[in-house]
Amino acid sequence: MSKFRTCPTTGFKIHAPAETLIQINAVTAIVFLLVGGILGLLMVLTRWQAVHILDAEWFYRLLTLHGIAMLVAWIIFFEMAILYFASAVVLSSRLAAPWAGWLQYLLMLVGAAIVAVQVLLGNADVMFTSYVPLKASHWYYLGIILFAVGAIVGCVVFFATLVVAKHEKTYQGSIPLVTFGAMAAAIIAIGTLAHGAITFIPTWLWAAGLIPMMDPEVYRLLFWGFGHSSQQINVCAMVAVWYTLGTLTVGSKPVNEKVSRVAFGFYILFINIASEHHLLVDPGLSAAHKSWNTGYFMHLAVLASMIHAYSVPAAVEVALRKKGYTKGTFEWLKKAPWGNPGFSSLALSLVGFGFLGGITGVVYGTEQLNIIAHNTLRIPGHFHATVVAGTTLAFMGITYYVLPLIFRREVAFPGIAKLQPYFFGIGMMVFSTAMMFAGGFGVSRRQWDMTGVEAPFQVNFDAIVDLTMAVVGISGVVAVLGGVMYVLVAVGTLLIGKKINA
Amino acid sequence: MSVTPPDKHWWDTPIHTKEKIWLMTAFVWSIVLTVAMPALHIVGEQNTSSQYSRISNQDFDTLTDRFIEANKIGEEKGVPIVEPKPGSDVYIRGKQFGWDPILKLKAGQSYKLHLSSVDVNHGFSVFPINMNFQAVPSWDNLLTVTPTKAGMYTIICNEFCGIGHHAMIGKIYVE
Numbered sequence: 001m002s003k004f005r006t007c008p009t010t011g012f013k014i015h016a017p018a019e020t021l022i023q024i025n026a027v028t029a030i031v032f033l034l035v036g037g038i039l040g041l042l043m044v045l046t047r048w049q050a051v052h053i054l055d056a057e058w059f060y061r062l063l064t065l066h067g068i069a070m071l072v073a074w075i076i077f078f079e080m081a082i083l084y085f086a087s088a089v090v091l092s093s094r095l096a097a098p099w100a101g102w103l104q105y106l107l108m109l110v111g112a113a114i115v116a117v118q119v120l121l122g123n124a125d126v127m128f129t130s131y132v133p134l135k136a137s138h139w140y141y142l143g144i145i146l147f148a149v150g151a152i153v154g155c156v157v158f159f160a161t162l163v164v165a166k167h168e169k170t171y172q173g174s175i176p177l178v179t180f181g182a183m184a185a186a187i188i189a190i191g192t193l194a195h196g197a198i199t200f201i202p203t204w205l206w207a208a209g210l211i212p213m214m215d216p217e218v219y220r221l222l223f224w225g226f227g228h229s230s231q232q233i234n235v236c237a238m239v240a241v242w243y244t245l246g247t248l249t250v251g252s253k254p255v256n257e258k259v260s261r262v263a264f265g266f267y268i269l270f271i272n273i274a275s276e277h278h279l280l281v282d283p284g285l286s287a288a289h290k291s292w293n294t295g296y297f298m299h300l301a302v303l304a305s306m307i308h309a310y311s312v313p314a315a316v317e318v319a320l321r322k323k324g325y326t327k328g329t330f331e332w333l334k335k336a337p338w339g340n341p342g343f344s345s346l347a348l349s350l351v352g353f354g355f356l357g358g359i360t361g362v363v364y365g366t367e368q369l370n371i372i373a374h375n376t377l378r379i380p381g382h383f384h385a386t387v388v389a390g391t392t393l394a395f396m397g398i399t400y401y402v403l404p405l406i407f408r409r410e411v412a413f414p415g416i417a418k419l420q421p422y423f424f425g426i427g428m429m430v431f432s433t434a435m436m437f438a439g440g441f442g443v444s445r446r447q448w449d450m451t452g453v454e455a456p457f458q459v460n461f462d463a464i465v466d467l468t469m470a471v472v473g474i475s476g477v478v479a480v481l482g483g484v485m486y487v488l489v490a491v492g493t494l495l496i497g498k499k500i501n502a
Numbered sequence: 503m504s505v506t507p508p509d510k511h512w513w514d515t516p517i518h519t520k521e522k523i524w525l526m527t528a529f530v531w532s533i534v535l536t537v538a539m540p541a542l543h544i545v546g547e548q549n550t551s552s553q554y555s556r557i558s559n560q561d562f563d564t565l566t567d568r569f570i571e572a573n574k575i576g577e578e579k580g581v582p583i584v585e586p587k588p589g590s591d592v593y594i595r596g597k598q599f600g601w602d603p604i605l606k607l608k609a610g611q612s613y614k615l616h617l618s619s620v621d622v623n624h625g626f627s628v629f630p631i632n633m634n635f636q637a638v639p640s641w642d643n644l645l646t647v648t649p650t651k652a653g654m655y656t657i658i659c660n661e662f663c664g665i666g667h668h669a670m671i672g673k674i675y676v677e
Contacts, residue, residue: 010505057665090505127662131623133639134664177504194503216623243504254504256521257512282636283554283643287543290550295539299532306528315504361534366539368546374634375660386562394596411546442623442632444660447670456579459629459656467670 007405010157013170013404018088022081022348022406024105025401027400030490032112033392036069036484040269040290040476044431048473049451049466058450059129063446065119067128071230071387072147073365078333079185079237080104080154085406086240087161088180093170096160102155107150114143127446129227132203132219141204148196149163155186155193177261179252181240184264189233195225197465217284221276228275231387232267235305238353241398242312242346248401251345252319255311263311266304274298278367283372291367308356316346341417345397348425353390356432357382359374372479375446378439384426385432388479393425396486409497417489424482430475438468523594539656551635553644562642564674566593568604578604578673591616594672596624596637598664601672602656609652609676625661628674634660649676 003016016264037210039062046054055064088095095101118124124136162183165171175183199222204210214222246252254260273424274297280290299419320332337343360382411417427474441462443450450465509515517525557565569592573584578655582603586592588611595602596619607613615625617637624637635643659670 033609056668058663060665060667105526125665129662131624131661134662171507173507173510176506177508215640217588217641220623220638252504255610256517257508258515258516259517259521259525279636281550281634283551283638283641286552287550288540288552291539291543295536299536302535303528303532305531307525310528311526314521344581362535366535367543367550368548370633371548371550371634374636375627376632376634414546440632442627442629444627444658446662446667447658450668452668452671454669456581457656457671457673459658462630466543 001430005114007375009405012089013092015088015094017101017435018084018095019102019406021095021098021105021434022089022402024087024400025077025081025084025159026406028075028081028105028109029081029395030399030487032069032073033483034487036074037480037487038068039063039066039069040483041480044446044473044476044480048469048476049170050470051448052449054448056454057122057125059448060125060446061119061122063110064125064127068115068119070392071128072144075234075391075395076147076151077108079189079233080108081402082237082395082398083158083182083186084161085153085402086179087158089163089406090179091165091171092159092166093161093165093488096164097158097193100157104150104151104154104157107153108147109150111143111145111150112148114139114146118143129223130203132206132213133221135207135500138204138207140205141200144200145204148193148200149464151189152193157188158182158186176230178244179355180238180261181236181243184268185233185236186270187268189237190225192229195222195229195298199226200224211338217282217494220241220279220282220444221284223273224278227273229272230276231383232301234387234391236264236267238349239308239392240309243315243349244402245342245346245394245397246312246316246319249340249346250316250319250323252315255314255318259307260311263304263307266300266307270304271416272297272299274301274365277370280365280370287367293367294367297308298362302358305354305358308502309358312346312350312474320502339418340400340422342397342400344421345425346401348421349390349394349397352385352388352393352425352429352432356429357386358388360436373439375444376439377435377443377445380445380491381432381435381437381439384428384435389425389428389432393421393428395423397421399486399490403493403497404500407494407497408500409493410500411427411489412492412495415487420489422481422482422484424479427475427477427479427482431472431479433491434471434475438465438472441465441468443469458498493501544559549641551645552647553643555644556640557618557642559639561614562595562618563620564595565616566595566602569577569593574603575606581672586613588613592597592612594626594637595620595622595669596626596659596663599659599670601626601670603661604673604675606675607647608648609649612646612648613650614647615647617645622663623661624659624670626657627660629653629656629658636661651675652676
């Protein structure tokens, strides 16, 4: 049993291999965040028409890599760290099969490296979605497949650890809510990655010249079973992190365990077919089919988010009122620990994800409104609010606790850490909103130039578009600055943070 | 605490009245939205299309060429301008990196617009009304279109289709 240490703060018994795997996955995630952030800066400085620094070829190439580095590598490496934390650490259990954890890490790293190299060599100018018949080199698809297999291995290690913990009775009664949320994420991940397999394995074989191409519309249907469901992995992981941050920052307790857990169940059950909202203006499915399936399934998944939208802040309010902040309706909110980056990340992430990302998602996902939103800048505006202002910021917030608890170092540059969530969160929210405004004026996503400089005809955008795109540029730079502050604090802590002896 | 096992009787813990009110409100609102989606499809006048069929890229190419030949009235920057009869079938072809032909339509008249691509996915985005549809190769996305306002409209490709994607801009005239 010498492989365990007891955390002096939380009392968790931490298994050494689990700790190492959490560390290595988290550090790798942050490296990808840095890479993706630099690429993001180049993206905003190109779309901001007055600056426009990249040429067309490199804009599209690096946009592909930005999507992969952020939406795939950063998020999923960090989620692997969360899965190991929520199983082995939270349950004070040994991690089942640490060798499989290493297999997960190596497969994902090799996969991500292959993808990055292929994109940079110019062999995969296909965007994150890689809609066929656009074709990348077969190595690109192989890289994606290896990465996905690695992620599946990570999920299996997570489930096996739950079994081990139950069998070895490391905890009493039911698993904690955070572990339950992570479990929901892992269940969705298995279904999602299965969609990834049926999308990418035939595409890989086609790119290698072995089989004929999949029907382009079938590809779109299968891809979004992977592409959007994977966002629900992020949502589950983020909500689990929200509950964790509530507990770590103000000592909150879920207001009703049953309600919160049922809500996680809704995510598992309903998100898959709701992903059809990506195909609302496509041929191949009838309008009745699309509007029924996105309607009823989507709104039940939305209901789950509505439940967490109540229970997370309610739990924080109850905890703060117990501390004596009971004056009036809002004293608890005023006296909340706004200087604690864990808390401000939680609060801003809730607002960014829920109000900006969630509501616009529901709006753009309805049948008629999708006609005026599909593939405009409204769409990246929506998902930068959910995945970046929401998920990424929540993951940044939990990092301020992972550093002392798992890396056993005091957070370096506390002054920067305190301001970081505000720069990142507010920058990203303004950025998303400006993108959505520009999209409302008909500005397209994934477009290097909107002035028609190489086109036969020009598009006469409303003059306000220049202003909104400048806001996109400036707020994007502010958000990147917030990202740089995060990386500085994280890396600074690892290098010069004061060691905590335990 | 959310990081510790819940109370033994967590399943039987009653839901607080305030949370119940929230839950019911959210649930009712979800039902409203769910009913609204098909209901708006029935009462709304601007829906996504249910008319589509499979068509080979070669066939779509041929049909578009024939359509241009039969209705051509001129050219602009090398792109043919066609003036089809109201009520007839019209074709718009997406191809790396351009839309053809340029349509000349009459306000208040309906047309059957066949939208497809003969190579990769393209996005059909009509500016300034910001209407967006997907052009998918080997699928004929058939839209019944009634232009209501005269003017010049541009078609922006809003699905990434290759390095020359941003050059893919077409035109529709309505008079």
